Amino acid sequence: MIDLYFWPTPNGKKISILLEEAAIPYKIKAINIGRGDQLTADFLKISPNGRMPAIVDHDPIGGGSPLTIFESGAIMEYLAEKSGKFWPKEPHKKYDVAQWMYWQMANQGPKMGEQGHFRRTANAGKNGDQAYALLRFDNEVHRIYGVMNLGLHKKKYLAAGEYTIADMICYPWATTWQNRNLDLNEFPNVKRWLDEIGERPAVKKAMAAGPEYREDPASVTPDEQARRSKLLTHQRAQAVPKEWS
Ligand SMILES: N[C@@H](CCC(=O)N[C@@H](CS)C(=O)NCC(=O)O)C(=O)O
Structure with missing residues (x-):
């Protein structure tokens, strides 16, 4: 257990x-x-x-x-x-998955987390002018949705040509696009992927918590x-x- x-x-x-x-x-x-x-x-x-x-x-x-x-x-x-x-062993596939895992851990999660932090700080009116931090992290998060949009170009899943832990690690943060000062319509591949992953029963169950x-x-x-x-x-x-x- x-x-x-x-x-x-x-x-x-x-x-x-x-x-x-x-x-x-x-x-x-x-x-x-x-x-x-x-x-x-x-x-x-x-x-x-x-x-x-x-x-x-x-x-x-x-x-x-x-x-x-x-x-x-x-x-x-x-x-x-x-x-x-969910993590194929064949080296091309294995490292295709691995690169998206490390990308998520080093980029998508931390940058979206910091954007949320500075947006909450700005909304609370605390700690002075947050304009530069907001500009920096709004831009980074916009860039990050662009990275996923490129990664999903003509591809159903992010890596290895199949549904893997790369999709699972990126999905929960990617669903939080509202209130992030971006228009998801700019990223049609991400939109399509979010819709598809969100229909999976296991994902629905876990996300409902x-x-x-x-x-x-x-x-x-x-x-x-x-x-x-x-x-x-x-x-x-x-x-x-x-x-x-
Ligand atoms: N890199 C870590 C990040 C984990 C993380 O930041 N967890 C947050 C919640 S999403 C937390 O425990 N926050 C508690 C705190 O900030 O004190 C991971 O991916 O496991």
């Missing part, structure tokens, strides 16, 4: 899409990132980056003790290897709100937790 440390964000949903597609049994361990669960001593042992998703496989490939992995790209490669699905995790804001006291804000805003390096000694 695989424990999936999860919160319903695009990075979390990459993994649940693959687990559903490959029909791998898993148990969700909720990591409420708004409450700071990602920074507890126990979770940092699994993910020293203090970010979800992460997995623990209690029945790992090759046997032995439970195997833990953080970083969604590494998790997806492991699960594809474990299931023998969310409402059941939402907290009632009225249940969060002002003291708790202040604790969360102090913990989560302007994060810097974590000291080695005393519980680790």
Whole structure:
């Protein structure tokens, strides 16, 4: 059985899409990132980056003790290897998939994440003039949709001529095009691909996660709100937790 440390964000949903597609049994361990669960001593042992998703496989490939992995790209490669699905082994295909995996991890995810951060900051009217940051990340995100549009030119899927983890890793972020200051009609190949992937039953199931995790804001006291804000805003390096000694 695989424990999936999860919160319903695009990075979390990459993994649940693959687990559903490959029909791998898993148990969700909720990591409420708004409450700071990602920074507890126990979770940092699994993910020293203090970010979800992460997995623990209690029945790992090759046997032995439970195997833990953080970083969604590494998790997806492991699960594809474990299931023998969605990552062809033939070298041309294998590295076609790999390049899109690394592209997603280094470009699409971080740039779209930063765009969201600066847009929220600007909308909150905090921290002065955000004009340059908005220009920079609006342009980068526009460029990124263009990269996918080129990658999908006359191609049904991003890599290897078949549906793979490359599509699954790029899909959840790509669905968040609204409120990103772009017109999806400029990217017809991405639009067509989004429509097609979005029809897959496993994708539908994984993408539907969310409402059941939402907290009632009225249940969060002002003291708790202040604790969360102090913990989560302007994060810097974590000291080695005393519980680790
Ligand atoms: N590169 C990481 C990124 C993971 C990540 O940024 N996760 C976010 C949610 S989407 C998180 O845990 N955020 C908690 C925080 O910012 O404190 C991956 O792909 O696994």
